[in-house]
Amino acid sequence: MSTATTVTGVCPECETDLTVPPMVTGETLACPECMLTLRVEDVRDGVLSLEMVEVTLRDWGQ
Ligand SMILES: [Zn+2]
Numbered sequence: 001m002s003t004a005t006t007v008t009g010v011c012p013e014c015e016t017d018l019t020v021p022p023m024v025t026g027e028t029l030a031c032p033e034c035m036l037t038l039r040v041e042d043v044r045d046g047v048l049s050l051e052m053v054e055v056t057l058r059d060w061g062q
Contacts, residue, residue, distance in 0.1 A: 009048030011038060018048075028053060 009018045016033040023029065028039045042049035 007043065007046045007048055009038075009040075009050045011036070012050055012052055018050075020048075022046075023048060 005022070006019050007022050009020070010016070011018060011031040011033060013036050014031065014034040016031060018029075018031065020029060023040050023043065025040050025043060028037055030037055037053040038050040039053045040048050041051045
């Protein structure tokens, strides 16, 4: 029996190991290494399955 106060995941882009407070499916976080937005696809035994979120950067220039 363990009470996890953090969960872990691996960035699918840069493979950085991430340790974050418990999250639920559908939440997003930003990878501190590559700054990509990652969405939690699944949580199992304190391990997050993360998927990159396509972020469309709007060009506000002319
Ligand atoms: Zn990353």
